[in-house]
Amino acid sequence: MQREFGCNHIDHEISRRSFVAGSATGAAAVGGLLTPAQAKTLKSGQKRILQIFLQGGVSQFESWDPKPGTKYGGPFRSIPTSVPGTHICELLPHTAKRMHLLSIVRSVDLKTNDHRIGRLRLEKGRMAGEFPYIGAVASKYLAPPNPPLPGYLHISTRGIEDNTNAFLNAQHAQLKLLGVNAPENLARPAGIDEEVAQRRNEFRRLANERFAGRGGQPAFTEAFDSSFEMARRLMKRKSLFEQEPSAKDVERYGSHPFGVRCILARELLNNGATCVKVTHHGYDTHAENFNFHLEQLDEFDKTFCMLLDDLHDSGMLESTLVNVYSEFGRTPKLNQRYGRDHWGASFSVAMGGCGIVPGAVVGSTNADGTEVAEREVGGGHLFHTYLQALGVDTSQDHDIPGRPVPIGDPSVAPIEELLA
Amino acid sequence: MTDIPEDEAASGSQTGNHPAPPPLPENPIDATQTHVVAEFKHDIPLTTCRIDPTGTFVFAGAEDFHVYRWNVSGDDTSKTIFAGHQSWVRSLDFSRDGKLLFTAGYDHRIGVWNTADAAPKPINMIDAHKGWVRWVRVSPDGKLLASCGNDNLIKLWSIPDGTLQQEFVGHDRYPYAAVFHPNGKRLASFDLMGVIKDWDIETGKEVRSTEAKFMWGFDQKFRADMGGARDMRFSEDGKTLIIAGLTEVTNAFAGVHKPMLLLVDWKKFEHRHKWKDDAYKGMVWGVCEHPGGFLVASGAPQSGNKGMLWFLKPGEDKPFHSVQLSHCARGLDITPNKRQLAVPQFDGKLCVYQMTAPHKAV
Numbered sequence: 001m002q003r004e005f006g007c008n009h010i011d012h013e014i015s016r017r018s019f020v021a022g023s024a025t026g027a028a029a030v031g032g033l034l035t036p037a038q039a040k041t042l043k044s045g046q047k048r049i050l051q052i053f054l055q056g057g058v059s060q061f062e063s064w065d066p067k068p069g070t071k072y073g074g075p076f077r078s079i080p081t082s083v084p085g086t087h088i089c090e091l092l093p094h095t096a097k098r099m100h101l102l103s104i105v106r107s108v109d110l111k112t113n114d115h116r117i118g119r120l121r122l123e124k125g126r127m128a129g130e131f132p133y134i135g136a137v138a139s140k141y142l143a144p145p146n147p148p149l150p151g152y153l154h155i156s157t158r159g160i161e162d163n164t165n166a167f168l169n170a171q172h173a174q175l176k177l178l179g180v181n182a183p184e185n186l187a188r189p190a191g192i193d194e195e196v197a198q199r200r201n202e203f204r205r206l207a208n209e210r211f212a213g214r215g216g217q218p219a220f221t222e223a224f225d226s227s228f229e230m231a232r233r234l235m236k237r238k239s240l241f242e243q244e245p246s247a248k249d250v251e252r253y254g255s256h257p258f259g260v261r262c263i264l265a266r267e268l269l270n271n272g273a274t275c276v277k278v279t280h281h282g283y284d285t286h287a288e289n290f291n292f293h294l295e296q297l298d299e300f301d302k303t304f305c306m307l308l309d310d311l312h313d314s315g316m317l318e319s320t321l322v323n324v325y326s327e328f329g330r331t332p333k334l335n336q337r338y339g340r341d342h343w344g345a346s347f348s349v350a351m352g353g354c355g356i357v358p359g360a361v362v363g364s365t366n367a368d369g370t371e372v373a374e375r376e377v378g379g380g381h382l383f384h385t386y387l388q389a390l391g392v393d394t395s396q397d398h399d400i401p402g403r404p405v406p407i408g409d410p411s412v413a414p415i416e417e418l419l420a
Numbered sequence: 421m422t423d424i425p426e427d428e429a430a431s432g433s434q435t436g437n438h439p440a441p442p443p444l445p446e447n448p449i450d451a452t453q454t455h456v457v458a459e460f461k462h463d464i465p466l467t468t469c470r471i472d473p474t475g476t477f478v479f480a481g482a483e484d485f486h487v488y489r490w491n492v493s494g495d496d497t498s499k500t501i502f503a504g505h506q507s508w509v510r511s512l513d514f515s516r517d518g519k520l521l522f523t524a525g526y527d528h529r530i531g532v533w534n535t536a537d538a539a540p541k542p543i544n545m546i547d548a549h550k551g552w553v554r555w556v557r558v559s560p561d562g563k564l565l566a567s568c569g570n571d572n573l574i575k576l577w578s579i580p581d582g583t584l585q586q587e588f589v590g591h592d593r594y595p596y597a598a599v600f601h602p603n604g605k606r607l608a609s610f611d612l613m614g615v616i617k618d619w620d621i622e623t624g625k626e627v628r629s630t631e632a633k634f635m636w637g638f639d640q641k642f643r644a645d646m647g648g649a650r651d652m653r654f655s656e657d658g659k660t661l662i663i664a665g666l667t668e669v670t671n672a673f674a675g676v677h678k679p680m681l682l683l684v685d686w687k688k689f690e691h692r693h694k695w696k697d698d699a700y701k702g703m704v705w706g707v708c709e710h711p712g713g714f715l716v717a718s719g720a721p722q723s724g725n726k727g728m729l730w731f732l733k734p735g736e737d738k739p740f741h742s743v744q745l746s747h748c749a750r751g752l753d754i755t756p757n758k759r760q761l762a763v764p765q766f767d768g769k770l771c772v773y774q775m776t777a778p779h780k781a782v
Contacts, residue, residue, distance in 0.1 A: 056642070056673075068506070069485060071464075075508040075526040075552075257643070282642040287675025287722075292644050294570070334465070334483070336720060336748045336766045337675035 037270045038314050045319070047354055047390045048269060049138050050311070051277035052304060052324045054296075055156075056284030057115070057347075059330035059340050060369065062089050062293040064348035065106045067369050072332035075290055083359040091297040094305040100359045101312060102322070102352035103418055107363025107372040110328055110379055113342035115284075118327035120162070125383020126409050132172065134386055135275035136165040137407060139172040141392045148272040149237060150175045150230045155261045156279035167400055171226035174277070179257060180264045182241035186234055204228065240267050252306045258299050262307045269311070269320065283326060287337035308352075317353045321390050325349040325382075332369045346372045349382065355389025357420050377415060384414035447776035449712050449759065451731045452741045457760065458494025458772035466764035467510050468751040472535055473518035475756045478772070480764045481509035487523055487531075489540075492755060492762070492772060504531055504542040511555045511597075515579060516562035524553040530567055532582060546582045549573060555597045560604040564621070568595035574609055574619065586624045590617060596648035601686070602658040608686075610649040610663055612636065616684065628689050632682050637669025646672040651706045651751065654686070660734070661686050664704035664717060667696050679704040679719045683734055693735050700728065706752025708761070710775075714740070718763050720748030727765060729773070743773070 034042070059074075061067055066078035066089040078087035081099035088096055088104075095102070110118050111127075123133040132140075139151025152164065155177045165173035177183060188197060208221040245253075245263045253259035258280045265276045280300055285292045304324070311317040329347025330340035346365045352358060363375035384394045387408065394408030408414075447453075460478075467481040471492060478492045479502075487502035487509050507526035514521055514535065520543075523531035530553055532544040551570025558565055564585065565577040574588035574595055593612040600607050606627065607619045614636035618628040636647030651664040660683050667680035678696045681704055685692040702721040709715055719728045727745030729752075747767035754761055761773045 071484075075483075077506060077527060282644050282673075284642070284673050286673055288646060288672065291646075292642075292673070295644055336725065337722065339673075339675060 034314060035270060037267075037272075038316065041270060041272050042315060042319070044144060044272070046144055046272065046274070047142050047319045047321070048273065049135065049142075049275040049321045049323065049386070049390065050265065050269060050307070050353075051135065051275065052300075052322070053156075053277055053279045054283050054300065054324065054326045055279050055281045056326070057118075057328045057330055057342060058283045058297075058326045059285070059289060059293055060106070060343075060347040060365075061330070061332070061340075062091055062290070062297065064088055064104045064350055065365060065369060066090075067367070071368050072334065072370070074334070076293075083361075086359070086361055089297075091293060092301045094301045098305055098308055101308060101317065102324075102350050103356055103358060103360040103362065104348055104350050105362045105377060105382070105415065105418070106348045106365055107375045107377055108329075108347050108349055108382070109372050109376050110344040112344045113328060114344075115327050115342070118344050121379035122325060122327065122382060123164075123379075124166075125380045127378075127380075130163065130166045131405075132166040132168045133162075133164040133174065134383060135174055135277055136168050136172040137387060137392065138275040138390065140168050140398075141387075142390060143274040144272075147233070147274065149233055149268060149274075151274040152277075153177060153268055153273055153275065154277040154279070155179065155265060156277075156281075157257075158281070167403070167405065168398070169226060170223035171229065173226075175230060177264075180241065180260050182238055183231075183234060186231070186238055186241075188235070201228070201232075237271060240264070240271060253303050254299065256299055256303075259303045262303050266307055266310050269316065270314075285330065286335065286339040286341055289330065289334070289338055289340045291338075311353070320353045321351065321355065321386055322353040323349070323351045323386060346370065351386070351389075351418070355391065355420050356385075357418050360418060362415055362418060375415075378412065380409035380412035381415050384408040384412065385418055388414045389419055446759070447779065449710075449775050450777055451710070451712070451714060451716070451775045453777040454729065454731070454741070454743050454761070454773050454775045455778050456771055457774045458492070458497075460490045460494075460497055460499065460770040460772075462488060462499070462768040462770070464768055465766045466750050466768060466770060467508050468512060469753055469762050469764040469770060470512040470514070471753045471755050471760075471762055472514050472521075473516065473756060476518075477535065478753070478762045478770065479512055479521060480770050481512065481523070482768070483508055485509070485527075487512070487521075487533075489535075490770065492760065494772060500538070500540065502531075502533055502540045502542075504533075504545060505529065507552075511553075511557075513556050513558045513565070515558060520580065522556045522558065522565055524548075524556040524567060526552040528553060528569070530556060530565070530577070530582075532580070544582050546577065548575065548577075551594075554594065557599050559600045559621075560602055564600075566598045566600060566607055568598045568609060570594050572611075574598050574607070576621070576624075586621070588617075588619050588624055588626070590619075590626045590629070591615065593645070594648065596650075597652040597663075599652050599654055599661075602654055602656065608652070608654070608661050610652055612645055612648045614647050616661070616663075616689075618689065630684075630689055632663065632684075632691065634667050634694070635663065635665045635680055635682060637666075637672060637677065639669065639672035641671075642673050644672050646677070650703060653707060653709065655709050656711070659686055660684065660692065660709075662707050662709065662715065664707040666703050667694075675703075675722045676701060677703070677722070679717075681707060681715065681717055681732070695732060695737065697730070697739075702728075702748075705749045706763070708752055708754040710754065711758055716752065716754070716761060718745070718749035718752040720750070720766065725767070727763075729761070729763070745771070 067073040081096040124131040135152035143151040328344035331343040397404040464484040469480040489500040505525040511524035521533040530546040530548045549569025576586040595611045598609040614632040663682040666677040669677040681695040683693040706718040727749040729743040730739040731741040747765040750764045
């Protein structure tokens with residue numbers, strides 16, 4: 001795979017003005033070049049989430065919180081961004097030019113160095129317990145009635161299966177897409193035409209009604225109903241998976257798996273998806289941390305920025321929360337393999353778009369990056385922030401009969417300074 | 421160079437007010453008697469080292485962005501700082517007369533310094549590559565400096581003015597090392613994917629290309645490439661290209677692989693011998709040829725802190741001797757008289773070993 005080279009000194013001379021001028025064509029797109037799907041989605045007023053999950057734990061030093069020249073800073077330099085005074089690592093030159101669209105939280109402490117626990121604390125906004133993931137909550141509260149696509153889509157090729165919807169209806173559970181391939185068994189079996197399929201669905205509906213009428217628990221049939229409904233929606237949108245990305249898109253996003261997955265993510269968002277999560281694997285760098293971050297962030301940086309540009313230029317960024325995160329960061333101290341190990345005590349996440357103050361940096365770590373210096377936040381704070389930015393009142397209870405369960409952890413609050 | 425009694429030199433101590441002992445006759449080279457004669461301490465991990473052509477100084481890069489100079493003899497353990505880079509320095513070389521030091525920086529620059537300055541400042545800082553400069557080497561006639569970097573290019577610079585003379589285009593992934601053939605007409609390079617190239621210095625054209633894919637691994641789970649040379653040298657007769665690195669990558673992200681040396685028959689441009697240590701998970705970080713007919717290699721393990729010096733006869737599968745280091749090696753160099761070795765370590769120590777029997781304290 002060809003990699004892009006490091007930026008030169010000229011590239012560091014960035015100004016927000018030059019970016020804004022450069023995206024003038026994009027602004028024009030809002031007026032007249034929207035695809036019908038984009039126009040329909042925008043008109044609906046729906047809000048949505050794009051999650052970019054850097055699986056394994058991206059190094060905060062090599063991304064959002066560089067410490068060049070310090071004891072544990074590593075070899076990479078920091079570069080200025082389109083936000084005066086804000087520097088990020090030189091491995092993110094494209095992101096640096098768009099920093100005015102994003103904000104950084106540099107003071108996350110998840111109190112764990114465990115992959116699974118870190119991920120769960122960020123996704124559920126709770127220290128422990130069975131609670132729905134952000135994507136499932138978004139599906140429940142942001143998806144329109146009869147949404148055109150399943151509410152919570154995750155593009156990945158692996159990862160631990162989990163109960164993402166917890167006590168929410170099964171229709172809000174994550175549907176994992178294996179890369180850009182359509183889910184299996186999407187095609188109708190041979191010999192079953194549309195009419196037969198409709199009759200089968202009607203028969204199933206009647207059987208469910210009969211089951212409920214005889215005192216059966218609706219929850220038993222709801223899960224099946226959700227699966228059928230999800231499949232029906234996906235079958236209608238099968239073309240989303242079948243169309244080859246344009247040569248221009250491939251050139252912009254890259255032909256690597258993360259590139260084509262982000263193209264698919266854009267199409268899913270354009271076509272009414274509520275939460276799309278794209279996982280970029282390969283950040284668990286216990287060895288060769290710097291060489292691997294060169295490779296991984298080179299893939300991430302330009303691809304992510306192309307997706308950000310497309311959302312921005314189409315006007316969808318205003319109604320789309322963008323969230324870049326990992327289950328933790330990486331140790332300040334380097335091990336003997338030039339690796340950094342797991343570190344949940346002081347790391348960073350980035351976000352932008354709908355409801356988020358752009359260009360902000362919240363919190364800080366100490367000089368060597370070994371601990372949070374100010375404004376410590378955890379998964380609960382971020383959970384509240386993401387969802388409140390999207391207009392979900394996380395201080396309320398979930399609408400579960402007989403079970404008042406607060407949407408967000410009532411012991412913590414959103415990061416108010418990030419809420420627009 | 422005078423041998424240093426082991427019990428004095430290892431601590432870097434001086435002889436105080438006692439009269440200097442008469443010079444001792446030099447013991448013959450005996451690699452199996454290799455022992456520490458000097459140890460220099462720094463508080464930050466070292467990244468590489470080289471000994472200058474006069475054998476007076478040993479230089480080491482460190483993770484604090486600086487290069488440090490010590491006297492090889494160990495009589496004086498104080499260090500001189502060469503500050504000017506804004507990132508790590510992973511490769512060093514010298515002009516033929518030893519007066520100039522060239523440093524390859526991960527800040528994309530090549531530094532040029534006076535080797536012996538008391539208060540060194542860079543003579544020149546060349547914006548050399550887009551991305552890390554991974555390697556520098558001076559040509560046999562001393563007129564050219566080769567560098568390679570993360571822009572996938574190999575470049576030739578004139579010495580001493582630092583003007584760009586030639587660019588070699590052809591590697592698809594990062595070239596890790598580039599070395600001149602002793603005849604001065606060709607240059608060899610080795611990249612992340614195990615591709616070896618032979619370049620014509622005068623034309624800048626690629627002459628030959630071959631592969632050593634076993635020195636590269638693609639981690640299917642994490643989708644990342646791991647490979648490249650950690651050291652590379654020609655034998656003095658120019659018949660063999662010696663490449664140090666890794667093989668059998670089973671888990672790139674945990675650093676699970678084995679150390680490897682590859683000997684390439686330069687005339688036939690084919691692999692002559694592959695050496696790996698099946699009992700040692702880790703990496704070869706440095707290699708030197710000794711005129712006594714053996715190779716010395718330094719290594720770092722995947723876990724634990726026991727670095728290693730291996731002494732090998734070319735073509736043989738087992739080392740005839742090995743020395744355990746106090747921590748992971750980050751390189752290796754040999755003194756011009758071929759009697760001593762310098763090894764930079766991850767724990768910040770730089771150790772000088774002598775390949776003879778120790779002199780008994782007088």
